[in-house]
Amino acid sequence: LAKTTQPISMDSYEGQEVNITCSHNNIATNDYITWYQQFPSQGPRFIIQGYKTKVTNEVASLFIPADRKSSTLSLPRVSLSDTAVYYCLVLNNTDKLIFGTGTRLQVFP
Amino acid sequence: GAGVSQSPSNKVTEKGKDVELRCDPISGHTALYWYRQSLGQGLEFLIYFQGNSAPDKSGLPSDRFSAERTGGSVSTLTIQRTQQEDSAVYLCASSLTPGAHEQYFGPGTRLTVT
Numbered sequence: 001l002a003k004t005t006q007p008i009s010m011d012s013y014e015g016q017e018v019n020i021t022c023s024h025n026n027i028a029t030n031d032y033i034t035w036y037q038q039f040p041s042q043g044p045r046f047i048i049q050g051y052k053t054k055v056t057n058e059v060a061s062l063f064i065p066a067d068r069k070s071s072t073l074s075l076p077r078v079s080l081s082d083t084a085v086y087y088c089l090v091l092n093n094t095d096k097l098i099f100g101t102g103t104r105l106q107v108f109p
Numbered sequence: 110g111a112g113v114s115q116s117p118s119n120k121v122t123e124k125g126k127d128v129e130l131r132c133d134p135i136s137g138h139t140a141l142y143w144y145r146q147s148l149g150q151g152l153e154f155l156i157y158f159q160g161n162s163a164p165d166k167s168g169l170p171s172d173r174f175s176a177e178r179t180g181g182s183v184s185t186l187t188i189q190r191t192q193q194e195d196s197a198v199y200l201c202a203s204s205l206t207p208g209a210h211e212q213y214f215g216p217g218t219r220l221t222v223t
Contacts, residue, residue, distance in 0.1 A: 032210060034210050041216070041217075042214075042216060042217075043113075043200045043202065043214025043215055043216060043217055044152070044200075044214050045214065046210070046211040046212065049210055049211070087152075089210075091210045093208050094208065096142065096154040096157055096165060096168070097142075097144075097154065097202075097210075097212060098154065099151060099152040099153075101151055102151075
């Protein structure tokens with residue numbers, strides 16, 4: 001499984017755009033990039049998944065360059081409720097999720 | 110619809126006692142997963158069910174841990190002779206199909222072994 005590297009923590013203020021970058025240098029051809037969000041005292045929640053270029057949904061955007069060795073999760077205009085841990089995962093046809101340490105995002109008023 | 114539910118939400122037990130943790134997956138989800146989250150180890154996979162069978166038990170930390178799933182629905186994770194290092198939040202997740210990358214997690218059971 002491809003190993004991922006992401007910042008341990010990030011701080012932001014309400015209304016700002018937050019970009020969290022994840023490195024996955026040994027990503028394989030059939031791997032997908034997936035992001036989960038975890039609020040305190042809750043289980044993780046699927047946010048977005050992509051294979052290449054750009055994916056956007058109602059929560060976030062995911063940017064993946066052509067070499068796919070990294071990806072960036074973009075959260076537009078964050079609010080206090082976006083304070084959470086964000087996990088980057090690289091998945092193929094696997095039955096289990098392998099979580100790293102994640103990025104702890106703290107949003108300030 | 111209803112999400113994944115787990116019970117109890119909190120469990121405090123004495124070292125050496127057995128505990129059972131329950132998971133009710135989303136109706137119709139064929140795959141069910143157990144994970145454990147602790148301060149020292151992060152979030153780690155324990156076991157995966159496809160229907161009632163468990164093709165992947167690779168994450169179970171010792172033979173004190175076992176799990177079963179009946180009727181393709183409810184699952185029980187049992188920890189025998191609990192140790193203090195078993196203290197963690199035990200999370201259950203389910204997905205519509207095996208291998209789906211979108212897994213739906215329950216709120217977890219916080220286990221404290223004293």
